[in-house]
Each structure stands twice: as structure tokens, then as C-alpha cells.
Amino acid sequence: MYVKDTMTIDPFCINKDTKVSHALDIMNQNEFHRLPVVDNNGKLIGLITEGTITESSPSKATSLSIHEINYLLSKTPVEDIMIKNVKAIEPNALLEEAATLMRTHQIGCLPVVENDKVVGIITDNDIFDAFINLLGYNVSGSRYVINIKQDSCGVITNMTKCFADNQVNITNVSVYHGPRGIEVIIITTDKNVELMKKALTDAGYDLISAETRN
Secondary structure, three states, rough: OHHHHOEOOOOOOOOOOOHHHHHHHHHHOOOOOEHHHHOOOOEEEEEEHHHHHHHHHHOOOOOOOOOHHHHHHHHHHHHHHOOOOOEEEEEOHHHHHHHHHHHHHOOOOOEEEEEEEEEEEEEEHHHHHHHHHOOOOOOOOOEEEEEEEEOOOOOHHHHHHHHOOHHHHHHEEEEEOOEEEEEEEEEOOOOOHHHHHHHHOOOOOOEEEEEEEE
């Protein structure tokens, strides 16, 4: 899966002269949490977020009135408070690369840049959605968790063949390496778990769980 498969295409962008109050209005009206800042050629030069606006606004302890605070925000260009050293990624990058980059730098989004222009934006919520999709959580059917005592060539092939032999369609397969060793999670469209529980057990597989999902 690639960044381009999950990103928001052609995100709303602003220029460096946009006033902070206007940027905040755009975010509130469209339920955005961040806005890329671009130059006249569409090249990424910064990022403004709800967090940067909050950090740059007068604290609650200030003697300024709400009217005065709003006046300051209406006169301040985003260039003065935007993040300038912005981490970005290309649309053809792997989704795992985007997730690792966000995790490493503890950031919630990455502008997606191609030929120096912003073509998209990917957020941590997009990563979560992709994760849910890969695991098949929303697929209506059955979920099987099988423990692999010893990894070997062809173990997944033999396991999935067991499902095929019983005419059970697999939609998602994932492998988890954790404290219990190697676990294979298989999602199917079939809801007859008793059939596959018996088939897997008879084939010698260590079936940890099998449940029907709506």
C-alpha cells in the first residue's frame, strides 16, 4: 500500500500572508486540524496547525481582552508562527515509511509532495484507517487466530490451502510477531466457524481463537 492510496488529494492550502485568524476560520469551518502553507508556485514552505496557533496565542493569564487577542490574530500572518522545517513524503512512498516517519518525529501528518508541489496530505487517522483495512476488521465473516510453533517455508501456503479445500474464501491474512510467538490472523467471508475449527484442528494447527464477525 502506498501513500497515494490513502492520502487526501489536493488538500486546502494557504499562502504565507494569510492571517492566523483566517487560517483558524478555515480549519473550524472545514474541520481541518492543519493547513499546508505554499508559495505562489504551490511549493511547500510551511505548515500551520491548531497546536501552533494555540502555542502562539496569548495565554489565559494575559491581561488582553478577547477583542484584543482576536485583533492580534487578524494582523499576524501565518508566516510568523508556521512550522518551517516540515517533514514531507512522496505519493509513491510506502505507507509504512510514512508511519515510521510520523512515529520517529512524533508528528500527526505529512504533506505529500511531488515535483515540489503539494498534491496531498496524510494523517495519523489515515494510517489507522489503513491498518484497520489491512487487518480486515470491518469484514463481515469470521476471524481465525492460529499460532505457529515453528516458522518454515510454505507454512502460510499450507494453512490457506486448508481454507481453500473447504471452499472458504479468505479476504485478509496478517502475521503478528509478539510475546506468544508467531500468530497468523485470517479473515474469511464464511461464517461457519465450526467447519474450519474442525478442519484446522484435524490438520494439526494450534487454533487460538475462532469467531464470527458481523
